[in-house]
């Protein structure tokens with residue numbers, strides 16, 4: 001079991017506004033921070049959100065446009081000055097490595113922690129932990145870009161204490177073994193795990209689109225997300241502009257979320273022309289019943305579905 005929350009550090013496309021910083025999203029899962037994009041200045045909201053300086057951390061860069069990656073170097077420096085010692089794993093296309101190395105060479109930054117750069121050169125699983133995986137899929141943007149999913153492993157089923165007690169199973173280690181799917185012997189009698197433990201329960205799945213047009217590949221990739229965070233640069237009146245610039249409209253984001261059977265859609269990455277993006281929300285809600293708008297510093301908690 002891991003608590004999970006999503007904190008938006010930046011929700012504006014291309015240029016910041018008075019209310020919105022450039023793209024950055026943090027998923028805090030248990031004691032770990034998973035950061036998607038690091039738009040310029042994201043470090044300020046990161047500190048304000050009190051997410052922790054020395055937490056286990058992975059950063060995923062969707063693409064190498066300035067509003068999605070320029071905040072990295074300052075963020076590293078600030079983490080170091082504030083006492084971070086744990087390594088940071090960072091994932092992105094090959095130019096991410098060049099970007100970091102060149103910046104470090106020119107600016108001559110010394111950090112108190114290690115940065116491990118993982119080059120993404122194919123789709124699929126790019127990071128695995130004990131109980132979840134991160135996978136990527138090519139997005140449809142004007143340059144090389146990726147979308148990401150966090151997919152948790154199924155959780156063990158519900159333990160039936162009443163039944164275990166009827167079967168005279170002593171509490172403690174044997175309960176734990178059964179809960180983890182192991183069969184046990186009680187007074188010489190074999191008790192199978194599935195006699196007292198229900199079927200596995202689904203883990204959570206969170207999708208992050210980065211900048212993209214909707215595509216059939218993403219429709220499959222984001223299938224059955226509990227929460228899909230999808231870019232919604234424009235409302236649908238600007239569809240031609242969205243097509244030209246390889247972005248999505250709120251209508252398109254909602255259609256994709258609906259067709260992918262995503263339980264909840266959160267719109268983000270709004271063009272600076274929208275002082276109030278409620279127009280985008282209203283548009284999306286005519287298609288998908290569970291839509292919300294991202295705002296800088298807004299937090300969404302992600303409970304288990306059962």
Ligand SMILES: [Zn+2]
Nearest residue numbers: 013014067211
């Ligand atoms: Zn962007």
